[in-house]
Amino acid sequence: MGSATTICSDKTGTLTLNQMTVVEAYVGGKKMSSPDNVDLLSPIASSLLIEGIAQNTTGNVFHPEGDGDIEVTGSPTEKAILSWGVKLGMRFDEERSKSSIINVFPFNSEKKRGGVAVNVANSEVHVHWKGAAEIVLASCTNWLDADGSVQSMTFNQAEAFKKFIDDMAAVSLRCVALAYKLYELEKVPSEDEHSRWILPEDDLILLAILGIKDPCRPGVKDSVTLCTNAGVKVRMVTGDNLQTAKAIALECGILDSNAEATEPNLIEGKTFRAMSEKEREAIAEKISVMGRSSPNDKLLLVQALKNRGHVVAVTGDGTNDAPALHEADIGLAMGISGTEVAKESSDIIILDDDFASVVKVVRWGRSVYANIQKFIQFQLTVNVAALIINVVAAISSGEVPLNAVELLWVNLIMDTLGALALATEPPTDHLMMRAPVGRSEPLITNIMWRNLLVQAAYQVTTLLVLNFGGRSILHLTNDTKLHADKEKNTFIFNTFVLCQVFNEFNARKPDELNVFRGVTRNRLFMGIVGITVVLQVLIVEFLGKFFKTTTLSWKLWLVSIAIAFISWPLAVLGKFIPVPETPFSEYFLRCSRCCWRKRQDDPNGEKELPNST
Ligand SMILES: Nc1ncnc2c1ncn2[C@@H]1O[C@H](COP(=O)(O)OP(=O)(O)OP(=O)(O)O)[C@@H](O)[C@H]1O
Numbered sequence: 001m002g003s004a005t006t007i008c009s010d011k012t013g014t015l016t017l018n019q020m021t022v023v024e025a026y027v028g029g030k031k032m033s034s035p036d037n038v039d040l041l042s043p044i045a046s047s048l049l050i051e052g053i054a055q056n057t058t059g060n061v062f063h064p065e066g067d068g069d070i071e072v073t074g075s076p077t078e079k080a081i082l083s084w085g086v087k088l089g090m091r092f093d094e095e096r097s098k099s100s101i102i103n104v105f106p107f108n109s110e111k112k113r114g115g116v117a118v119n120v121a122n123s124e125v126h127v128h129w130k131g132a133a134e135i136v137l138a139s140c141t142n143w144l145d146a147d148g149s150v151q152s153m154t155f156n157q158a159e160a161f162k163k164f165i166d167d168m169a170a171v172s173l174r175c176v177a178l179a180y181k182l183y184e185l186e187k188v189p190s191e192d193e194h195s196r197w198i199l200p201e202d203d204l205i206l207l208a209i210l211g212i213k214d215p216c217r218p219g220v221k222d223s224v225t226l227c228t229n230a231g232v233k234v235r236m237v238t239g240d241n242l243q244t245a246k247a248i249a250l251e252c253g254i255l256d257s258n259a260e261a262t263e264p265n266l267i268e269g270k271t272f273r274a275m276s277e278k279e280r281e282a283i284a285e286k287i288s289v290m291g292r293s294s295p296n297d298k299l300l301l302v303q304a305l306k307n308r309g310h311v312v313a314v315t316g317d318g319t320n321d322a323p324a325l326h327e328a329d330i331g332l333a334m335g336i337s338g339t340e341v342a343k344e345s346s347d348i349i350i351l352d353d354d355f356a357s358v359v360k361v362v363r364w365g366r367s368v369y370a371n372i373q374k375f376i377q378f379q380l381t382v383n384v385a386a387l388i389i390n391v392v393a394a395i396s397s398g399e400v401p402l403n404a405v406e407l408l409w410v411n412l413i414m415d416t417l418g419a420l421a422l423a424t425e426p427p428t429d430h431l432m433m434r435a436p437v438g439r440s441e442p443l444i445t446n447i448m449w450r451n452l453l454v455q456a457a458y459q460v461t462t463l464l465v466l467n468f469g470g471r472s473i474l475h476l477t478n479d480t481k482l483h484a485d486k487e488k489n490t491f492i493f494n495t496f497v498l499c500q501v502f503n504e505f506n507a508r509k510p511d512e513l514n515v516f517r518g519v520t521r522n523r524l525f526m527g528i529v530g531i532t533v534v535l536q537v538l539i540v541e542f543l544g545k546f547f548k549t550t551t552l553s554w555k556l557w558l559v560s561i562a563i564a565f566i567s568w569p570l571a572v573l574g575k576f577i578p579v580p581e582t583p584f585s586e587y588f589l590r591c592s593r594c595c596w597r598k599r600q601d602d603p604n605g606e607k608e609l610p611n612s613t
């Protein structure tokens with residue numbers, strides 16, 4: 001997640017609160033003055049409407065015995081519509097018993113509508129449909145007037161309905177239409193064929209168009225800004241109407257201005273679907289909002305972005321999101337509204353369904369990556385320095401200044417204690433102000449190589465000088481040679497360990513000048529540094545027998561500390577050395593490729609091809 005370059009988020013529940021209410025309604029060709037004012041409706045219109053709401057639903061309404069609150073269950077859209085029905089005077093159980101259900105076509109995100117066929121009083125069959133407003137409207141050839149008469153859907157009337165929908169969508173409302181159709185009882189297949197009967201979905205009579213409000217989550221705008229600053233592009237992929245999606249995107253900062261809301265920034269699922277793979281890849285990067293998308297469109301977008309080299313995070317809740325969650329580099333499922341299938345297909349579950357938590361995941365992901373880098377930089381410095389010092393000393397004089405027991409202690413400092421100290425650094429705001437780490441970027445960056453080499457070079461030079469000229473530099477000439485050597489080696493060991501302690505601070509901030517920022521907040525770091533120093537004093541002063549060291553005078557202790565201290569200003573100076581953008585490993589690869597080509601061109605050279613280039 002630390003490397004994510006883009007987040008494809010669904011709208012409902014992640015960017016919005018998922019608390020839906022019907023706030024506008026067009027019934028009988030008119031806008032209702034208040035969405036639950038039924039007085040204007042004829043009995044026929046209101047009874048059909050209530051029948052459709054009560055029968056064509058997966059939700060439920062419980063009317064309590066006493067005067068408690070009515071309880072509505074179901075998906076947020078269903079709950080909103082059922083609650084609206086209750087306001088219209090619907091008695092749910094009574095309504096359900098008035099007619100019997102013949103067959104159901106459950107709502108699905110592909111078709112964006114759901115239907116039910118009911119047998120009313122054993123004489124009539126009503127097929128009710130409910131779904132995405134413009135899609136249901138397109139199947140309507142008639143509409144029900146407020147007085148209960150059926151009117152033909154003229155071109156002008158259809159345009160007027162479309163305008164209703166656009167107006168509602170422009171103020172970020174989710175639009176749902178209800179329609180029905182009368183069907184002949186004789187044409188209904190026999191009872192055992194019911195389940196295979198495909199409900200008639202054309203020539204419908206429009207009953208109502210509803211505008212459902214689902215407010216943006218507070219704080220989403222800030223989270224989107226945070227992501228943008230962190231170089232992570234947030235895209236909205238939703239099943240909702242394009243205009244609704246656009247309005248919400250403007251509200252939460254995914255789109256900056258109306259001017260930006262043009263194709264391909266704002267695109268409809270079916271347009272994207274119709275493109276060739278190449279075309280999709282070409283425009284995928286520009287897409288900020290995709291409306292009326294089917295689950296497969298989400299998948300296609302994720303694939304196109306991945307092919308463009310993006311590291312894609314996807315958030316989703318529905319069963320229909322599962323393929324995209326699975327395909328994404330990081331799938332994030334919603335803990336509250338998410339279905340089991342979505343959770344199974346994801347890598348991370350967001351417990352509070354909030355987009356702000358997705359941003360937290362990015363922050364922590366980056367923090368883990370950065371902490372691993374800090375640890376590697378620290379560890380490599382110790383390794384490189386210890387290795388060079390001992391190898392050079394061994395080759396030139398046959399003796400090593402750092403013995404095996406000392407190296408074991410150094411190993412403990414850099415492995416266990418160093419890992420604990422550096423890997424527990426909490427995430428900082430600084431992490432969210434830089435671009436994400438690319439998919440192919442090396443773990444050890446040029447900046448880390450620079451820091452590492454500066455510190456290693458300093459340690460190696462100082463300690464080797466002390467190794468070869470230490471006895472005279474430190475005025476140890478009065479002693480016996482054996483004791484002087486032991487004291488010199490102890491001094492080298494002590495300085496080496498203290499250098500690591502000071503350098504541990506440098507490792508905290510590989511690319512900032514102030515390496516102490518927030519250090520006091522990391523108690524574990526301070527504790528470990530403290531323990532290391534105390535143990536070092538104990539080793540040198542009291543455990544000489546095991547470590548083959550001798551005690552050091554306070555003057556030599558001060559010199560050790562002074563030498564180690566220099567690594568701090570040195571680190572600051574080192575950060576002014578510019579490093580190229582291209583990773584050093586890339587130069588190395590290019591170099592080896594060059595040499596290989598030369599060998600190829602040389603007729604006397606070997607002809608064999610190396611396997612890896
Ligand atoms: N229960 C329902 N009955 C009828 N129509 C519905 C229902 N739920 C949603 N719709 C319609 O389908 C559209 C949303 O479809 P879909 O379920 O694919 O999106 P979603 O997953 O809810 O959206 P998002 O991706 O933002 O979470 C809505 O705009 C609405 O018009």
Ligand SMILES: [Ca+2]
Pocket residue numbers: 010011012316317318
């Ligand atoms: Ca969804």
